[in-house]
Amino acid sequence: MSAHFVLPPAAAGVNPHRHARTLAQIPLLDPVLYQPHAQRPVRSKMRELDRDTLIMPHAHAWAQLAISTGGVIRLSLADATYIVPPHRAVWVPPGVEHAVTMVETARLYTLYFLPEAYGGGPQARWMAAPDWQQCRVLEASPLLRALVVEMDTGSDEAAPLSPAVVAREHHLSALICEELRRARIMHLGVLLPQDKRLKNLCEAVLQDPTRHERLEDWVLDTGASLRTVARLFRSELGCTFTQWRQQVVLAQAVALAARHWSIAQIAAELGYTPSAFSALVRRTVGMTAAAFLGQGLGAP
Template sequence: MPKLPVPPLPSAAGRKALRALSYVPLLDPHLYQPSAQRPVRSKMRELRRDTQVAPHSHPWAQMAISMGGVIRLSLDHATYIVPPSRAIWVPAGLPHAVTMVETAKLYTLYFLPARAGAGAQAAWMDQPAWQQCRVLQASELLRALVRELSTDSDADAPLAPEALEREHHLSALVCDEMRRAEVMRLGIVLPRDKRLQHLCEAVLDDPTRHAGLEQWALDTGASLRTVARLFRSELGCTFTQWRQQVVLAHAVALAAQHLPIAHIAAELGYTPSAFSAMVRRSVGMTAAAFLGQHQLQSSGR
């Protein structure tokens, strides 16, 4: 199993000194293995902030969603910041690790593919769009359905026929809600070049430390021109475009603390108007919509 990059996402107060991660063993996924009888299985565990589920993979797809805190899912060369208002889809066989940015209940759903016996109703998982990680907007209905699914393992007593029938109905609704969900651009691509890795990890730790690429490049041992070229060749974008994705990820984590947009903008070195313009330019929606604050207002929080 490859060692995955999982740098922590510190809080605003703790960005200067990184917190140490504690590692927790993986709950045996084979005790929650989906089958033709139970094509969608769910497990739940409550994990404290700064803990990481050991890097792993499994032969079926999964969807992870937290109740109450931000999580971070890391691949070999990408990382995703996922607040409670979103869920993340991971295709089968892809090594990944989950880090808890905040204490939360972590639900993991496993999905049996059509070719393994789930039937035509699971054919959507074979579509190209579902063959890569994607962050989904999690509706209130999807979150409620996830909470209702049984989290018993195969070591527990089998479900009664009535409970099994109910699970089938809930599972079908979960799949339907996921297919309808809006896809959010929250992934941060990470480079393979060692010099650029060092720079990118520093930006992930604190994107506001320097204003421009010239200052960031000083610690890499490479020239400004070389670093700019590496961003284009390794990541397919400019440094400014990549850093904006990091800023958006930090904004998501801050928004999960129910901070107002003006506060989030200030933490990230923006005026409220400049931050709102950057968000709209990057993701095509208002800052309030992107950060889920319209949901908070509608729920009366």
């Protein structure tokens, strides 16, 4: 599967934050002031944002990479939300409407990439590949994080950059693109269902995945039989309820890890022993729990 961590949808009349704490909505920094162009095909902006800050839904004609320092961000699309800790980044193709929520206080770096069709040149051809036409969560290497921090974050209202600074930006952006192409893709999570009964159940699990463990207990409020719900999980989501819930558990673990919880604390919070949780992570994503949760990685 090519989906990622998924939380309730942001469109079709569903508010992805209706179970969350009260959010402080803030206006956009006019993205046109950071618009990439042929002379500067990769641009960057940075905002220091408090926990529970929501940047309202928006879209633009260029691709975007969102990465934070020190906190978790939640990027919501029309049908999914991506949970992104500091050691990962999320890619958004051109034209995709999205909103960003700060789960923890952090600096949010947003990089804009000019597609080849808009003047990005041959060096932007990689972005036209089919794999880059969908959102994806990527491992952010220490080099990628260091390069992002070094990019100029001034808007077009700032003083023009000197030729030397522009040349340095070209070198930095070329390395950023190379690191993105080499980055490991995190294929985690499942798509959300269309069936209203199953969607309501999934939202309840996403709100509190530890409330019940058995599907039999979750179906009580759906108005559907256990057999029907189990069939819907397979037909709409391509997996069993247990497999789907495990992905939700991993998403919750990512957010808890950003609070500097130990693996033992995270496991206990999610209803696992440390050994059982570590086995779940290795079985699901093929890496140790410490590597998956970014524990031991240096800060940007």
